[in-house]
Amino acid sequence: MLACKDLTVEIQPAGVRILDRATAEFMPKGLNAVIGPSGCGKTTLVKAMLGILPSAGDVSYAGEPVRQSSDLLGKLSFAPQFSIAHERLSVAEALCYALDLCVRDGVVKLSRLDEILRRIGLSEHRDKRVSDLSGGQLRRLGLGLELVGDPQCMVCDEVTSGLDPRSEDQILAVLEGLRDERGKTFICIIHNLAKLDVFDWITVVYEGAVVFQGSLDALNAYFNIPDALHLYDRLNEHPIEYWRTRWGEELVCFESLEAIDAVVAPPAPSALAQTWTLLKRRALLFKRDRGYWLLTLGITLGFPLLVTIFAWDGIPQLRGLAMGAGGGALEQMEASLRYRVDALEMASLVTGLILFQVILLTLMGSNNGAREIAAERQIFEKERFAGLSAGAYASSKLIFASLIAVVQGLWMMGFVKYICEFPGASLPQAGVLVLSCVSMTAVCLGFSAIFNSADKASLLSVYLVGFQLPLSGIVLALPDMLVWLCRPFINAYWGWAGYFGSMRATRLYDAYRVDSNEWIPAPALAASVLLLHFVLGAVMVFWGCQRKRWD
Ligand SMILES: Nc1ncnc2c1ncn2[C@@H]1O[C@H](COP(=O)(O)OP(=O)(O)OP(=O)(O)O)[C@@H](O)[C@H]1O
Numbered sequence: 001m002l003a004c005k006d007l008t009v010e011i012q013p014a015g016v017r018i019l020d021r022a023t024a025e026f027m028p029k030g031l032n033a034v035i036g037p038s039g040c041g042k043t044t045l046v047k048a049m050l051g052i053l054p055s056a057g058d059v060s061y062a063g064e065p066v067r068q069s070s071d072l073l074g075k076l077s078f079a080p081q082f083s084i085a086h087e088r089l090s091v092a093e094a095l096c097y098a099l100d101l102c103v104r105d106g107v108v109k110l111s112r113l114d115e116i117l118r119r120i121g122l123s124e125h126r127d128k129r130v131s132d133l134s135g136g137q138l139r140r141l142g143l144g145l146e147l148v149g150d151p152q153c154m155v156c157d158e159v160t161s162g163l164d165p166r167s168e169d170q171i172l173a174v175l176e177g178l179r180d181e182r183g184k185t186f187i188c189i190i191h192n193l194a195k196l197d198v199f200d201w202i203t204v205v206y207e208g209a210v211v212f213q214g215s216l217d218a219l220n221a222y223f224n225i226p227d228a229l230h231l232y233d234r235l236n237e238h239p240i241e242y243w244r245t246r247w248g249e250e251l252v253c254f255e256s257l258e259a260i261d262a263v264v265a266p267p268a269p270s271a272l273a274q275t276w277t278l279l280k281r282r283a284l285l286f287k288r289d290r291g292y293w294l295l296t297l298g299i300t301l302g303f304p305l306l307v308t309i310f311a312w313d314g315i316p317q318l319r320g321l322a323m324g325a326g327g328g329a330l331e332q333m334e335a336s337l338r339y340r341v342d343a344l345e346m347a348s349l350v351t352g353l354i355l356f357q358v359i360l361l362t363l364m365g366s367n368n369g370a371r372e373i374a375a376e377r378q379i380f381e382k383e384r385f386a387g388l389s390a391g392a393y394a395s396s397k398l399i400f401a402s403l404i405a406v407v408q409g410l411w412m413m414g415f416v417k418y419i420c421e422f423p424g425a426s427l428p429q430a431g432v433l434v435l436s437c438v439s440m441t442a443v444c445l446g447f448s449a450i451f452n453s454a455d456k457a458s459l460l461s462v463y464l465v466g467f468q469l470p471l472s473g474i475v476l477a478l479p480d481m482l483v484w485l486c487r488p489f490i491n492a493y494w495g496w497a498g499y500f501g502s503m504r505a506t507r508l509y510d511a512y513r514v515d516s517n518e519w520i521p522a523p524a525l526a527a528s529v530l531l532l533h534f535v536l537g538a539v540m541v542f543w544g545c546q547r548k549r550w551d
Helices: 042-049 091-102 106-119 135-147 165-182 193-198 216-223 228-236 240-249 271-288 290-322 329-335 337-369 374-385 390-420 426-450 454-466 468-472 480-489 491-501 507-515 523-546
Strands: 003-011 016-025 031-035 056-061 076-079 153-157 185-189 201-206 209-214
Touching: 003 042, 016 042, 031 042, 031 165, 031 193, 042 056, 042 153, 042 185, 076 135, 076 374, 091 106, 091 135, 091 271, 106 135, 106 165, 135 153, 135 165, 165 185, 165 193, 193 216, 193 228, 201 216, 201 228, 209 216, 209 240, 216 228, 271 290, 271 390, 290 337, 290 390, 337 390, 337 426, 337 454, 337 468, 337 491, 337 507, 374 390, 374 426, 374 454, 390 426, 390 523, 426 454, 426 491, 426 523, 454 468, 468 480, 468 491, 491 523
Parallel strands: 016 209, 031 185, 031 201, 076 153, 153 185
Antiparallel strands: 003 016, 003 056, 201 209
């Protein structure tokens, strides 16, 4: 079964040891309790054994070494302390999506769903939203989610903490049923010492070390206490070195622990199938999150409207001036001073409106990406532990957020161009505006994948959008030495330049060039740079999702 030898965890960079040479072995097909005073290192021990925390020492499962979490795939599952399912899904939906992510066979999925619901006692609540479940029901759902891959062993962090006695008993009864009928092993971190009689094997952790393992009777005898409720008082009577030395000297014979063979897990669904499942789940969650989709719809429709409001006074002149080829335009302007002034004013209005569109699209991009991964990071980590491919997860996020960005870019371009009658070819204009929004979405999604706090990722995204305007050098001139240092990275500049570059054959463009001889890149070049921004964002997303970010 799961075992460790001399397992040590140090917190870097300070080098503080929070787990010190812990050695333990758990009982197969039994209920294992891990107990100890708060902050003694129970969670650290378990996470280090599961490869969630970096550690030194040896861990094995059924006699085979465990070097990383993936070595335990299909054999062992983990229910962490935090919320484990999307609140807007129903109980059955949460279980179905979890099954779709880790089981291939459709018949197995159906029968397993019914069995899990029955075992965790939530059949009657299958259509209830996760957000509406009681604390006890939530913990039982957590157990149900652990069961989707039918693992041999399940590790539960504080599965009964904070529950009323009845809910606690219900959960313990579920564990007992699974042990007795299905031969499952449970390793549970628990706080209630009065419930230790339910457990077969008890592990005591004290100040970062394992200081006892055995049955409840053996524990009472070893610590010379009438019952387990006196355990922590007894532990406090001696320093950790005393308990460590005493346990080390004890000739503990774990031969009673039966050796088991590790199961071979059936292959998980392909990355493509997982991506599709995640996309379906994301679409459903989007539909159910009224506040978020209303906000997205509001800014998608409202921002282009805002642009046209600022264009309103200039539209009549714009219509008169903008159309037609630029050939001979300078001659015409020279012929009429009034015409020249108007043209300059219009050019300044149009370039300002283009920049406004691009800035608003970058803002939409930040709204699409910044919270997307960070806000559900712990759910992703748990699903990854159960077999979800990080690549499938990253792809699903990129596809979903980019689709929204494409719609926003197209609508912005189409609506503003139609109302203001901006000259120039539609295709390159749509291309650069869509790419502006999509690339900013990908970069902010990258922040969301790199940071595990949604607030941090949002703040950074807002700063990034805020700096687009000054650093683009379009409204305020940048010092020469900074221009080409900043510009390659400024989304708004390339969005603006690509759009304005598409007006090259118009009078507006000629009018702008009267005052400025600055190089304006062609739309194809601007689109290529924006595509590079997207690739950079995508790399950040994939890299950030590969890294483990448990709380
Ligand atoms: N990332 C970290 N940085 C610094 N200290 C940490 C970190 N993680 C854990 N610790 C410390 O290590 C010790 C053990 O923490 P752990 O969460 O394993 O305790 P625990 O026994 O599970 O506690 P509880 O029963 O309260 O959940 C605690 O003192 C905790 O503050």
